Amino acid sequence: xxxxxxxxxxxxxxxxxxxxxxxxxxxxxxxxxxxxxxxxxxxxxxxxxxxxxxxxxxxxxxxxxxxxxxxxxxxxxxxxxxxxxxxxxxxxxxxxxxxxxxxxxxxxxxxxxxxxxxxxxxxxxxxxxxxxxxxxxxxxxxxxxxxxxxxxxxxxxxxxxxxxxxxxxxxxxxxxxxxxxxxxxxxxxxxxxxxxxxxxxxxxxxxxxxxxxxxxxxxxxxxxxxxxxxxxxxxxxxxxxxxxxxxxxxxxxxxxxxxxxxxxxxxxxxxxxxxxxxxxxxxxxxxxxxxxxxxxxxxxxxxxxxxxxxxxxxxxxxxxxxxxxxxxxxxxxxxxxxxxxxxxxxxxxxxxxxxxxxxxxxxxxxxxxxxxxxxxxxxxxxxxxxxxxxxxxxxxxxxxxxxxxxxxxxxxxxxxxxxxxxxxxxxxxxxxxxxxxxxxxxxxxxxxxxxxxxxxxxxxxxxxxxxxxxxxxxxxxxxxxxxxxxxxxxxxxxxxxxxxxxxxxxxxxxxxxxx
Numbered sequence: 429x430x431x432x433x434x435x436x437x438x439x440x441x442x443x444x445x446x447x448x449x450x451x452x453x454x455x456x457x458x459x460x461x462x463x464x465x466x467x468x469x470x471x472x473x474x475x476x477x478x479x480x481x482x483x484x485x486x487x488x489x490x491x492x493x494x495x496x497x498x499x500x501x502x503x504x505x506x507x508x509x510x511x512x513x514x515x516x517x518x519x520x521x522x523x524x525x526x527x528x529x530x531x532x533x534x535x536x537x538x539x540x541x542x543x544x545x546x547x548x549x550x551x552x553x554x555x556x557x558x559x560x561x562x563x564x565x566x567x568x569x570x571x572x573x574x575x576x577x578x579x580x581x582x583x584x585x586x587x588x589x590x591x592x593x594x595x596x597x598x599x600x601x602x603x604x605x606x607x608x609x610x611x612x613x614x615x616x617x618x619x620x621x622x623x624x625x626x627x628x629x630x631x632x633x634x635x636x637x638x639x640x641x642x643x644x645x646x647x648x649x650x651x652x653x654x655x656x657x658x659x660x661x662x663x664x665x666x667x668x669x670x671x672x673x674x675x676x677x678x679x680x681x682x683x684x685x686x687x688x689x690x691x692x693x694x695x696x697x698x699x700x701x702x703x704x705x706x707x708x709x710x711x712x713x714x715x716x717x718x719x720x721x722x723x724x725x726x727x728x729x730x731x732x733x734x735x736x737x738x739x740x741x742x743x744x745x746x747x748x749x750x751x752x753x754x755x756x757x758x759x760x761x762x763x764x765x766x767x768x769x770x771x772x773x774x775x776x777x778x779x780x781x782x783x784x785x786x787x788x789x790x791x792x793x794x795x796x797x798x799x800x801x802x803x804x805x806x807x808x809x810x811x812x813x814x815x816x817x818x819x820x821x822x823x824x825x826x827x828x829x830x831x832x833x834x835x836x837x838x839x840x841x842x843x844x845x846x847x848x849x850x851x852x853x854x855x856x857x858x859x860x861x862x863x864x865x866x867x868x869x870x871x872x873x874x875x876x877x878x879x880x881x882x883x884x885x886x887x888x889x890x891x892x893x894x895x896x897x898x899x900x901x902x903x904x905x906x907x908x909x910x911x912x913x914x915x916x917x918x919x920x921x922x923x924x925x926x927x928x929x930x931x932x933x934x935x936x937x938x939x940x941x942x943x
Contacts, residue, residue, distance in 0.1 A: 431934045434491035435498040436505060441484025443506045444513070447593055448478035450584055451517070458577045465524055465536040466517075466577040473516040480513070497930060503594060504923055504931035510593055511560050511919065515552035517581050522546035525575075542573040545904040550911055557915050559585030560593065561922035562801060564669030564766035564896020565887075565914065567904045571674050576655070582670045583659040589922075590666025590696070590801035591636055595629055621704045632700045635707065639665045643692045650688040652680065660767075664689060667696040667801045669766025669896035676768040677756075686756050686769055697723050697763040699799030718837030719797040722807050730762060730791050731755040737784045757897075762791035764802040766896025773883050773899035782882045785899070789886055792893040793860075803894030803921050805860060809853040811836070816850035859925045863917065864892055870913040875901065888914070892921040 451474035458466040494502065522543050528536045546552045551567040558565045559582050566582075568574055574582075621628045643661035648654065656672055663670045673679035677689055695703075702720050705713045715721050734754035744750040753770045760767045772788070773779045795804020819834050826832060834841045841849065867888035875884065883899035890897050891914040902914065920928045 431497050431501055432492055432495070433501070434488040435494050436501045437484050438488035438491045439494055439498070439502040440506050440509060441481045441486075441488070443502075443593055444477050444481030444509065445485065446481075447510050447514075447588075448474045448481060450588060451477065454517070454577065454581055454584065457580045461576040461580075462535050463575055463577045465528075465530050465534040466521055466575060469517050469520040469524060470577075472520065473513070476516065477513045480509075497934075500927040500930040501934055504919075504927040506593060507560065507919060507923060511557035511915075512553050514556035514560055514585055515549065515554075518546040518552035518555050518578065519549050521575065521578060522552070537575060540573045542568050542570045543575065543578070545569070548904075550908055551904055554911050554915055555582065556585060557918050558896070559668070559670065560589040561894050561918045562586050562589045562666050562668035562764070562803070563891060563894040563918045563921075564663070565891055565898060565902050565918070566670065566896075567911075569674070569904060571670075571672055574672075579655070579659055579672045583662040583668075583672075586666045586668030586670050587640070587662040590668055591632060595632065621701050631704060635700055635703050636665065639692075639695055639703075643695075646688055646692065647685070650684045651682060652685055656680075660689070661692070664692040664765060664767065665696045665801070667693060667763050667765040667803075669760070671767065678769040683752055686752060689767060690756060690759055693759050693763040693765045693767070694723070694727065696765065696801045697727075697796035699797045701799060702797070716838070718811065719799075719807050722811065723796050726791075726794065726796075726807065727759050727762060730758040730787065734758045734784055734787055737787065738780075741781055741784070743780070757788060758791055761788045761895055761897055762794060762804075763796050764792065764804055764893055764895045766890070768897060771900075772886070772897065773880070782880075785882045785886055788897070789882075789889050792889050792895045792897075795893060803892075805857060806924075809856060812849055812853040813857060816846060816853065819846060820850070856925055859929065860892070863920055863925065864888060867892065867913050867917045871901070871910050874907045874909045888917060891917040894918060894921050 451470045455467055455470045455474075458464070458470060522545070524530075525536060525539055525543055526547060530536050545567055546555065554565075554567050557563075564586070571579070621631045640661050643665050644657045647657035647661055652660065659670070659672050660677070662668075669676075671677065671679070677686060680686075698720055699717075702713050702717050713720060714724075731751075731754050734757065735751045738744060738754055739747065739750045744753060756767070756769050757772075759765075771779045772785060793804060794810050795806050796802045798806040798808045815834060815836065819832070823832065832843050832846075834846045864885075868885055871884050871888060872879075872881075879901055883901055886897070886899045887901045889895070891902075
């Protein structure tokens with residue numbers, strides 16, 4: 429089936445117009461913080477993004493409605509385009525500070541090394557892709573030194589990216605019957621809250637905004653300053669993990685704050701349809717929903733296992749500190765948030781041994797619930813792979829005439845349904861591992877041989893699972909090839925690979941590379 433590129437071009441244009449509004453909102457934040465030098469940056473970036481969007485939308489305004497193929501091409505193209513254009517504020521603010529063409533009342537700050545790295549466009553694009561994909565890996569060496577305008581832009585990209593730029597567009601522009609369902613599903617979402625996809629998306633944003641405000645209130649209550657509470661609430665509920673401090677949540681040195689962040693990360697790990705039911709009083713979904721049940725089982729089991737490993741290594745002073753760090757880091761990794769309270773590694777020297785590091789990698793791989801803000805494979809796919817494999821093995825011993833079913837939570841799957849879902853989960857898993865191997869291979873090739881293998885695996889896994897934890901390898905001093913590889917890993921990880929594979933396949937076909 430041939431992809432209708434005009435349809436994809438129109439939809440990408442519409443999405444860019446909506447996302448450009450984020451830059452307009454950011455102008456207000458810059459003014460509120462008296463960073464007037466940043467205002468032209470956001471204005472220019474907004475005009476450029478909106479201009480490209482208007483051009484595409486008008487040029488292909490007569491395109492046909494989006495089908496499944498077009499929706500996947502749109503999703504992959506949109507996330508790449510938004511990621512690149514979203515890097516403009518980083519690059520332009522860095523150059524503005526470096527050149528400083530403004531009078532004193534514009535409050536242009538002195539040049540600092542952290543902001544200055546964004547004069548390199550690759551670093552700006554990396555930061556933007558990391559934000560919109562809700563990853564949280566950063567090129568900023570000392571986040572504390574960044575202007576508040578960039579603190580905000582980093583947090584805002586993660587907050588929007590946590591739900592999805594396409595979901596944002598559907599909420600603002602879509603009308604019933606506009607083909608919005610296919611676009612919604614292309615962003616790795618399928619389960620609806622209401623029969624209408626537009627109503628579903630608006631409900632998701634209502635829940636999301638409510639949790640964000642509740643998180644801000646919680647963080648203020650436990651003693652986090654207002655600016656930190658706003659930014660960490662946005663990136664926490666988005667399971668994104670950007671921080672305004674170089675040492676993340678560990679900056680506060682407060683066990684109470686660390687414990688308070690955990691439920692916010694857990695909330696971001698639960699599917700929005702389940703949140704909707706729980707908020708309506710149907711509390712049984714905490715355990716009746718198979719994904720939610722396994723979120724708590726996996727978070728608990730992993731935290732206990734990590735506590736044991738760290739305690740046996742004798743790395744921390746008390747059992748309470750060991751448990752707190754293990755709980756925080758495992759939930760942070762498995763929810764794909766990426767906040768940190770402990771140093772896992774500095775890139776060359778061992779901080780955590782291989783055992784705890786690889787257990788964290790396993791958590792990053794699985795992720796949490798599909799339909800939430802997390803990345804990773806998703807627990808439902810992991811359960812499908814495990815249960816499906818057992819089901820396949822048992823089938824060898826079953827009579828040919830047997831009518832077989834598989835129970836998955838509330839669902840009872842027929843044999844054909846099992847085969848379809850098992851095949852899909854297997855394909856995603858195989859491609860996931862394949863691209864992980866490619867990323868690890870490239871980084872081992874371009875990085876210094878001093879970096880331990882488990883740290884390289886950790887950083888690539890963190891990028892592809894959209895986590896944001898790092899073992900001291902990711903940073904502005906990395907070779908450009910390594911940065912571009914991690915950008916690719918973050919991109920495919922956010923879209924769960926299939927839309928990217930469809931886009932690449934369509935490009936190869938149009939270039940006649942299959943002959």
